[in-house]
Amino acid sequence: xxxxxxxxxxxxxxxxxxxxxxxALDTMLMIGGLVALWQVGTILLGHEALPSPxxxxxxxxxxxxxxDFPRHAWETARASLTALxxxxxxxxxxxxxxGAHRLAGEVAEPMLTALYSIPKITLYxxxxxxxxxxISAKIAFGVIHGIIPVILFTMNAVRNICAVYLRSARxxxxxxxxxxxxxxxxxxxxxxxSGFRVGFALTLLxxxxxxxxxxxxxxxxxxxxxxxxxxxxTVMALALLLVVLATxxxxxxxxxxxxxxxxxxxx
Amino acid sequence: xxxxxxxxxxxxxIYPATEGHAAVHALGPIDLSLKPGEFFSVVGPSGCGxxxxxxxxxxxxxxxxxxxxxxxxxxxxxVPDGIGVVFQEDASFPWLTVFDNAAFAxxxxxxxxxxxxxxxxxxxxxxxxxxxxxxxxAQLSGGMRQRLCIARTLVTRPRLLLLDEPFGALDQQTxxxxxxxLLKLWRETGATVLLITHSLDEAALLSDRIGVxxxxxxxxxxxxxxxxxxxxxxxxxxxxxxxxxxxxxWAALRDQSIxxxxxxx
Ligand SMILES: Nc1ncnc2c1ncn2[C@@H]1O[C@H](COP(=O)(O)OP(=O)(O)OP(=O)(O)O)[C@@H](O)[C@H]1O
Ligand SMILES: [Mg+2]
Numbered sequence: 001x002x003x004x005x006x007x008x009x010x011x012x013x014x015x016x017x018x019x020x021x022x023x024a025l026d027t028m029l030m031i032g033g034l035v036a037l038w039q040v041g042t043i044l045l046g047h048e049a050l051p052s053p054x055x056x057x058x059x060x061x062x063x064x065x066x067x068d069f070p071r072h073a074w075e076t077a078r079a080s081l082t083a084l085x086x087x088x089x090x091x092x093x094x095x096x097x098x099g100a101h102r103l104a105g106e107v108a109e110p111m112l113t114a115l116y117s118i119p120k121i122t123l124y125x126x127x128x129x130x131x132x133x134x135i136s137a138k139i140a141f142g143v144i145h146g147i148i149p150v151i152l153f154t155m156n157a158v159r160n161i162c163a164v165y166l167r168s169a170r171x172x173x174x175x176x177x178x179x180x181x182x183x184x185x186x187x188x189x190x191x192x193x194s195g196f197r198v199g200f201a202l203t204l205l206x207x208x209x210x211x212x213x214x215x216x217x218x219x220x221x222x223x224x225x226x227x228x229x230x231x232x233x234t235v236m237a238l239a240l241l242l243v244v245l246a247t248x249x250x251x252x253x254x255x256x257x258x259x260x261x262x263x264x265x266x267x
Numbered sequence: 268x269x270x271x272x273x274x275x276x277x278x279x280x281i282y283p284a285t286e287g288h289a290a291v292h293a294l295g296p297i298d299l300s301l302k303p304g305e306f307f308s309v310v311g312p313s314g315c316g317x318x319x320x321x322x323x324x325x326x327x328x329x330x331x332x333x334x335x336x337x338x339x340x341x342x343x344x345x346v347p348d349g350i351g352v353v354f355q356e357d358a359s360f361p362w363l364t365v366f367d368n369a370a371f372a373x374x375x376x377x378x379x380x381x382x383x384x385x386x387x388x389x390x391x392x393x394x395x396x397x398x399x400x401x402x403x404x405a406q407l408s409g410g411m412r413q414r415l416c417i418a419r420t421l422v423t424r425p426r427l428l429l430l431d432e433p434f435g436a437l438d439q440q441t442x443x444x445x446x447x448x449l450l451k452l453w454r455e456t457g458a459t460v461l462l463i464t465h466s467l468d469e470a471a472l473l474s475d476r477i478g479v480x481x482x483x484x485x486x487x488x489x490x491x492x493x494x495x496x497x498x499x500x501x502x503x504x505x506x507x508x509x510x511x512x513x514x515x516x517w518a519a520l521r522d523q524s525i526x527x528x529x530x531x532x
C-alpha cells in the first residue's frame with residue numbers, strides 16, 4: 001500500500017511542492033535580519049538605551065546562571081502552564097457548548113467580544129480581591145486573557161461546520177455523542193488550533209502582566225524590578241528570553257495549524 | 268418484504284416561512300412506489316424539489332403531509348436502517364484518509380476490524396480508489412471525492428440506495444463508465460436504487476423507470492418505462508430505443524424547464 005502511494009503522481013507532486021520552500025533558510029534569514037537591525041539600533045541609540053545583541057545574550061546567560069533565577073522561572077512556568085491548560089480545556093468546552101446552542105452563542109458572542117477588547121488590567125483589582133496575592137491571581141489573570149479567543153474560535157468553528165457533514169452523520173445513524181466526537185470536533189480542529197495559538201500567546205502575556213503587579217516572584221516581577229531601577233540590560237535580556245520562548249511555541253502551533261489546514265483545504 | 272420496497276402516498280414538503288421569507292411549497296403531492304430491486308431515476312428542472320424528495324424519503328426531513336413506507340414501516344424524521352444516501356455536495360471528511368473515510372460508518376456501527384478492512388478494500392477497488400487509500404480528500408480530484416462518497420455509502424450495503432446527482436462533478440466519459448459500474452453493483456447487490464440526475468441520457472441509460480418532475484412544486488408529470496434487460500450497459504446509447512426514451516423525457520421536460528427558468532429570474 002505504501003509503495004502504491006509513493007508511486008501516486010498526485011501525492012508525489014504534493015510532497016515535492018512541500019519541499020520546494022525551505023522553511024529553515026527563510027527563518028535563518030529572518031532572524032539574521034532582525035539581529036542586524038537590532039545592532040544598527042544600538043549603534044544609533046547608544047549602548048545605554050539599547051544594549052547590543054551580544055551584550056544582551058551574555059547578560060541573559062548571567063541572569064540564568066544566578067541562583068535566584070530557577071525560582072522565578074519556575075513560578076512563571078507554573079502559573080502560565082496552569083493558566084494555559086485551564087484556558088484551553090475550559091475554553092474548548094464552553095466554545096463547543098456555545099457553538100451547539102445557537103441562542104446561547106448569539107447572546108454570548110457580543111459580550112465575549114467586548115470583554116476581549118477591553119484592557120484587562122482594569123479587572124486586576126477585582127481579581128486580586130477574589131484570589132488574593134498568591135499564584136492563583138496570576139493564573140486567573142492569564143486565563144481571562146487566553147480563554148476568550150479559544151471560546152470564540154471554537155464557537156465559530158462549530159457554527160460554521162459544513163451542513164453536509166451533519167447530514168452525513170444522520171444518514172449514518174450516528175448517536176449525538178458519536179457526532180460530536182467523530183465529526184464536529186475533528187471538523188473544527190483547524191479552527192480550534194488557531195484559537196489555541198492566539199490563546200497561548202495571550203495567556204503568557206496575561207500571566208506576565210499579573211506578575212508585574214502585586215507579586216514578589218516570577219519573570220514578570222524581575223522585569224518590573226529592572227524597569228524601576230532603570231536596568232535596561234536586564235529588561236532586554238528578559239524580553240529576549242520571552243520572545244524566543246513564545247516564538248518557538250507559536251511556530252510549533254503554526255506548523256500544526258498549517259498541516260491541519262492543508263488537509264481541510266477543499267480545493 | 269411487501270410487494271413494494273418503498274411507497275409514497277400524497278407526500279408534500281413545505282418549507283415553513285422564516286423571517287423575511289414566505290413559506291416555500293417545494294414538493295408534491297408525490298405518489299410513488301418502487302419494487303424491490305428496481306432502478307428508478309428522477310429528472311426535473313433545477314430547483315423543482317428533487318433533493319427535497321430524497322431528504323424526506325431518507326428521513327432527513329419530515330414531510331408536511333402524506334406517508335412514506337420503507338419495507339412496510341413508516342419513515343418519520345429518522346434514517347431507517349437499510350437506506351444509504353449519497354449527497355449532491357461533497358461530503359467526504361477532509362480530516363480522514365480515503366480508507367478511513369470509507370471505513371467510517373462501519374467503525375461507528377461496531378463492525379469487527381478484519382471485516383471492515385475486507386469490505387473497505389473491496390469497495391475502494393470497485394470505485395477505483397485503491398491506490399489512494401492513504402491519501403487525503405484534498406489530494407483527490409472532485410470526481411474522485413464524489414466516488415469516495417459513493418464508496419462510503421456502498422460499503423454499508425444499503426438495501427435502498429439514494430443518489431443525488433452523484434456523477435455531477437464528472438466528465439462525460441467517466442460518467443458513463445461510473446454508470447456502468449453502478450449498474451454492475453446494482454445487479455450484484457440486488458439493491459433498489461433511486462437516482463436523481465439532471466442528465467436525460469444518464470437516466471435513460473441506467474433506469475428501469477424514470478419519473479419526470481414538474482417545476483416547483485415538483486410533482487411527477489410522466490413516468491417512463493424503458494423496458495431494458497437487467498443485463499445492460501452504456502452501449503445501449505447506440506440503440507434506437509434509447510433515442511425514443513430521451514425524446515420522450517425531453518418532450519415532458521421542455522415546458523417545465525422553461526417555466527423553472529422564468530421562475531428563477
Ligand atoms: N431550507 C429551505 N428553506 C426554504 N426553501 C428551501 C430550502 N431548501 C430548499 N428550498 C427550496 O425548495 C426548492 C426545492 O429545492 P431542492 O434543493 O429540493 O431542488 P433540486 O430539485 O434538488 O434542485 P437542483 O437541481 O438545483 O439540485 C427550491 O426552490 C429551493 O429554493
Ligand atoms: Mg438538488
